[in-house]
Amino acid sequence: xxxxAMERANEPPFTRQHLLGIEGLSAEEIxxxxxxxxxxxxxxxxxxxxxxxxxxxxxxxxxxxxSTRTQTSFELAGKRLGADVVNMNVSRSSVVxxxxxxxxxxxxxxxxxxxxxxxxHESGAVALLARHVRCAxxxxxxxxxxxxxxxxxxxxxxxxxxxxxxxxxxxxxxDILHSRVARxxxxxxxxxxxxxxxxxxxxxxxxxxxxxxxxxxxxxQRGLEDADIVMMLRLQSERMQGSLVPSVREYxxxxxxxxxxxxxxxxxxxxMHPGPMNRGVEIDGVxxxxxxxxxxxxxxxxxxxxxxxxxxxxxxRLRTAA
Amino acid sequence: xxxxxxxxxxxxxxxxSGLDRRGGLLVVGGRIAELGPQVTxxxxxxxxxxxxxxxxxxxxxxxxxxxxxxxxxxxxxxxFESGCMAAVAGGVTSLALLPDTAPxxxxxxxxxxVARRARQVKLAKxxxxxxxxxxxxxxxxAELGLLKAAGAVAFTDGFKAVADARVMRRALAxxxxxxxxxxxxxxxxxxxxxxxxxxxxxxxxxxLPGIPAAAEVIxxxxxxxxxxxxxxxxxxxxxxxxxxxxxxxxxxARGLPVTCDVTPHHLLLTEAEVEGYRTFAKVxxxxxGEADRAAVVEGLVDGTIxxxxxxxxxxxxxSKRLPFAQAAFxxxxxxxxxxxxxxxxxxGRIxxxxxxxxxxVAPAAxxxxxxxxxxxxxxxxxxxxxxxxxxxVTEKSLFSLAKNTPFEGRTFRGKVVRTFVDGRxxxxxxx
Numbered sequence: 138x139x140x141x142a143m144e145r146a147n148e149p150p151f152t153r154q155h156l157l158g159i160e161g162l163s164a165e166e167i168x169x170x171x172x173x174x175x176x177x178x179x180x181x182x183x184x185x186x187x188x189x190x191x192x193x194x195x196x197x198x199x200x201x202x203x204s205t206r207t208q209t210s211f212e213l214a215g216k217r218l219g220a221d222v223v224n225m226n227v228s229r230s231s232v233v234x235x236x237x238x239x240x241x242x243x244x245x246x247x248x249x250x251x252x253x254x255x256x257x258h259e260s261g262a263v264a265l266l267a268r269h270v271r272c273a274x275x276x277x278x279x280x281x282x283x284x285x286x287x288x289x290x291x292x293x294x295x296x297x298x299x300x301x302x303x304x305x306x307x308x309x310x311x312d313i314l315h316s317r318v319a320r321x322x323x324x325x326x327x328x329x330x331x332x333x334x335x336x337x338x339x340x341x342x343x344x345x346x347x348x349x350x351x352x353x354x355x356x357x358q359r360g361l362e363d364a365d366i367v368m369m370l371r372l373q374s375e376r377m378q379g380s381l382v383p384s385v386r387e388y389x390x391x392x393x394x395x396x397x398x399x400x401x402x403x404x405x406x407x408x409m410h411p412g413p414m415n416r417g418v419e420i421d422g423v424x425x426x427x428x429x430x431x432x433x434x435x436x437x438x439x440x441x442x443x444x445x446x447x448x449x450x451x452x453x454r455l456r457t458a459a
Numbered sequence: 460x461x462x463x464x465x466x467x468x469x470x471x472x473x474x475x476s477g478l479d480r481r482g483g484l485l486v487v488g489g490r491i492a493e494l495g496p497q498v499t500x501x502x503x504x505x506x507x508x509x510x511x512x513x514x515x516x517x518x519x520x521x522x523x524x525x526x527x528x529x530x531x532x533x534x535x536x537x538x539f540e541s542g543c544m545a546a547v548a549g550g551v552t553s554l555a556l557l558p559d560t561a562p563x564x565x566x567x568x569x570x571x572x573v574a575r576r577a578r579q580v581k582l583a584k585x586x587x588x589x590x591x592x593x594x595x596x597x598x599x600x601a602e603l604g605l606l607k608a609a610g611a612v613a614f615t616d617g618f619k620a621v622a623d624a625r626v627m628r629r630a631l632a633x634x635x636x637x638x639x640x641x642x643x644x645x646x647x648x649x650x651x652x653x654x655x656x657x658x659x660x661x662x663x664x665x666x667l668p669g670i671p672a673a674a675e676v677i678x679x680x681x682x683x684x685x686x687x688x689x690x691x692x693x694x695x696x697x698x699x700x701x702x703x704x705x706x707x708x709x710x711x712a713r714g715l716p717v718t719c720d721v722t723p724h725h726l727l728l729t730e731a732e733v734e735g736y737r738t739f740a741k742v743x744x745x746x747x748g749e750a751d752r753a754a755v756v757e758g759l760v761d762g763t764i765x766x767x768x769x770x771x772x773x774x775x776x777x778s779k780r781l782p783f784a785q786a787a788f789x790x791x792x793x794x795x796x797x798x799x800x801x802x803x804x805x806x807g808r809i810x811x812x813x814x815x816x817x818x819x820v821a822p823a824a825x826x827x828x829x830x831x832x833x834x835x836x837x838x839x840x841x842x843x844x845x846x847x848x849x850x851x852v853t854e855k856s857l858f859s860l861a862k863n864t865p866f867e868g869r870t871f872r873g874k875v876v877r878t879f880v881d882g883r884x885x886x887x888x889x890x
Binding site for chain 1: 658660663665667668669671735781783784
């Protein structure tokens with residue numbers, strides 16, 4: 138069977154062993170993964186979605202932090218490529234019982250997986266684990282550090298809707314401080330030539346945020362001015378009870394995305410959200426459901442395709458060796 | 460007592476007297492009997508061990524203001540045997556031990572325990588520092604007077620700042636009664652809470668919670684005010700920021716009885732070491748940016764910073780092979796103290812005698828101990844070192860049980876060749 142990946146066999150392959158972050162990826166590598174994913178989008182819309190590219194390979198989804206959507210997306214991606222996919226959820230309590238991350242890595246290594254998809258609540262934990270296993274590792278989110286497949290799926294969504302990434306103005310709004318989605322998106326969008334603004338109260342901005350190559354704005358109206366893309370981030374409720382933000386209603390008043398605030402952006406500005414949404418906290422439900430503006434469900438669809446592309450690219454080395 | 464020792468053909472370096480010339484040194488009965496250019500083999504009493512230094516530097520043994528072992532409570536991290544061996548291999552002949560053990564050194568019996576263990580091991584001289592507050596809890600004063608009488612050379616809550624201003628005021632005032640020295644870990648704990656590295660661009664990119672540089676100077680400035688209010692004697696450990704150096708410089712100019720130290724890692728390394736989530740670069744206070752690093756070097760050179768201390772903090776592999784935020788703070792540093800500090804001499808930032816002053820007589824004066832000098836009648840604690848010999852730091856080359864050095868793989872110029880305590884050879888490098 139001719140898969141999208143096979144058609145592109147002549148292109149320079151993505152030769153990395155792991156995908157631990159967007160940091161360090163070149164524009165060519167990113168474009169290559171997005172091109173690959175484009176092909177999988179078409180496949181996923183057919184009734185027969187099954188390929189055999191990863192047949193015989195084992196993929197373990199190792200989640201130290203629960204995430205139904207990301208895990209499901211990776212599981213579907215692996216299965217559609219023909220891999221055997223196993224989900225392993227490691228609760229924090231069993232980590233507290235004494236098994237360290239490296240113990241877990243060694244244990245899994247002995248089971249000979251080919252791909253490990255790892256989500257962990259600590260920054261740098263996925264890279265640490267990758268140093269102790271032989272297989273390919275995909276970072277499915279580490280602490281406040283990176284979430285590369287989210288940035289790739291956002292980029293694919295933008296590219297398919299807007300036809301390009303370079304030259305666009307993207308406003309990323311919300312809890313930048315704790316957001317791995319923001320960091321990966323900033324890195325990717327900057328690499329691809331977009332202009333990035335981050336919009337948040339100062340208590341939710343990282344120190345020296347301008348050093349990431351973005352403009353920081355604390356006024357939502359000004360932050361959205363002439364934006365092509367408005368990317369909203371989730372704000373966790375425990376951060377809105379007086380520690381970083383006084384209250385939910387105050388946050389919504391100043392930073393919640395409404396049609397009124399959106400008027401500052403370009404008329405065709407697209408709205409994105411990595412999910413799950415807090416309606417009435419960072420985004421008005423009416424805006425989220427506006428099918429002319431909101432790309433939120435597109436993002437979910439692109440997520441599966443992008444993860445298929447990543448799995449395909451990372452395992453190519455194994456498949457040619459076999 | 461050991462037999463007499465005569466070292467000839469050495470470059471004698473004594474910062475206290477400004478001595479820097481070729482000569483010899485005679486030890487009788489564990490003390491320096493004679494030193495200078497006139498000391499030759501002819502002077503040796505019968506049975507003397509004669510050591511030809513072949514032009515090596517001979518300096519007072521180093522005095523380390525701040526080192527921690529794991530005894531009692533964490534013997535797998537460092538014991539007196541391994542810690543003192545690392546010390547003498549680094550030319551350190553006296554060290555002031557931190558009280559954050561389990562149980563902590565907050566009771567006269569614990570002070571005596573330290574003294575007894577040091578006597579048994581008989582390598583470096585170990586001076587206990589005692590807790591400021593009971594159980595290092597920051598609330599109630601420990602028995603400062605009795606602890607001092609038992610032999611404590613200073614009071615500190617170790618890696619924890621004395622956070623409560625009222626407790627700090629009272630500790631300063633109370634200890635002033637017997638000229639007790641208070642040593643503060645200058646960090647505003649609420650500002651630093653949850654932070655794991657220096658706040659700034661690197662932390663933001665790595666997605667790690669930061670500790671702002673201001674957390675240090677806020678505590679320094681508060682304590683300087685308390686010192687003026689309460690009296691006493693105050694020492695700030697491991698100063699790491701430009702702002703804190705400036706505040707202490709101004710306080711010294713006003714005549715306040717304040718001193719401070721810096722670690723070799725804050726002199727030589729920056730937050731860039733954390734790249735790749737290297738947990739061996741996780742220390743408290745955190746490694747800072749280049750401007751702060753340059754400022755502490757400047758502070759050391761101009762004398763604002765009185766001493767260099769290792770802040771030796773052994774951690775086992777299980778405490779460090781973790782995601783960065785979960786890993787323990789601390790690096791070892793006894794054995795690399797002198798070689799690391801010598802880097803500043805090789806860079807031309809400071810003269811050799813001035814550097815040695817900050818490693819010997821200056822810290823000895825802060826602690827009020829008889830150490831850090833080459834003088835007739837002084838204890839024969841000294842080190843022979845080659846300022847130019849190169850050696851590479853490897854796990855194997857370290858005597859500490861713990862191997863958490865931020866300098867692994869680094870080649871230092873400067874090597875300890877032989878260390879003497881009370882005239883006994885306690886370390887001799889393999890050649």
